[in-house]
Amino acid sequence: MSQAERHLASLVRQLANQDRVELVHPFSDLKSFAALVYVAECFGFRYVGVRLVGRHKVLHVYLVRSGEAWAQQRAAANAAAFPQVGAGGAVPGMHLNSLTPVPEAQPDVDLLTKVIRYDAMTEAxxxxxxxxxxxxxxxxxxxxxxxxxxxxxxxxxxxxxxxxxxxxxxxxxxxxxxxxxxxxxxxxxxxxxxxxxxxxxxxxxxxx
Incomplete structure (x- = not known):
């Protein structure tokens, strides 16, 4: 299993069982975090911010389950279209078995990267x-x-x-x-x- 698949499997477990998700991958770059946030938002969550934790300022990214009707409708549609996320199946907005965005999703992931970077710089x-x-x-x-x-x-x-x-x-x-x-x-x-x-x-x- 690739690193991207492990990250996706961990994300899917949190999405299924929690209303608040915390992404902590010390060796991931911001683009990988942004891609994971993009996927989470496809399944009814929304990005809420970051924290830098510990002496080494490890980046923690936080999401919460959205209560908005449009977000839950989007989540239901994506759950039906992508039932094997994290288990080797297709992932919304990403190339297969990777955290590399497809062209259609690239602008959203780029914007997420900038938002996360801004929040991390504000925190630091x-x-x-x-x-x-x-x-x-x-x-x-x-x-x-x-x-x-x-x-x-x-x-x-x-x-x-x-x-x-x-x-x-x-x-x-x-x-x-x-x-x-x-x-x-x-x-x-x-x-x-x-x-x-x-x-x-x-x-x-x-x-x-």
Whole structure:
């Protein structure tokens, strides 16, 4: 069984038994995540966001079962048309036994990739968190320099660590602004989630 088939089989098990789905594949790229989200949305789920978990910032992608009538109608139609998803059968929008989109699905998967990337960058580039880490690390290194007398080592760190954090924040902000422009041009709507973070909602509903 290929990696794509394993991912699809795991996804189908979650879709069958859960109203909330969590995709965690540390070595998958965003395009693979987007393809899995596309398939899940064909079966009545909708993408709701991401989290970066742990020291290594492993990406977790979340979906929930949609209560919209059009989503459930689409799910029923696809369940009838694709009864062997995850068991070697055809998959909506994908080439057989792969997570490679067919031409008709490619634009939707590309848009999903951008939405997931934007959310992941927002999660990684929390301005308050990065500023706090940068300032806190600078103060810590400065105090250690005073206490230990290792000024030649610790003073540069006291300067460079905050500079790196603030530089990372500026780069992240610029990249998100570019991506936000692309999402807006694609018809997505900017919204604020419950934590006040900006996200983009894709135009829906999709046809069944």
């Amino acid at each position: 580039g929390n301005p308050v968190q990065l500023r706090t880490i940068g300032v806190g690390a600078g103060v810590l290194f400065l105090l250690l320099a005073v206490l230990t007398g290792l000024y030649a080592v610790l003073l540069p760190l006291a300067v460079l660590t905050p500079a790196f954090m603030f530089g990372s924040l500026r780069v992240n902000t610029a990249r998100r602004a570019k991506l936000a422009a692309q999402l807006t041009a694609a018809g997505c709507t900017p919204v604020r989630d419950e934590a006040g973070r900006e996200r983009f909602v894709r135009p829906v509903p999709y046809p069944a």
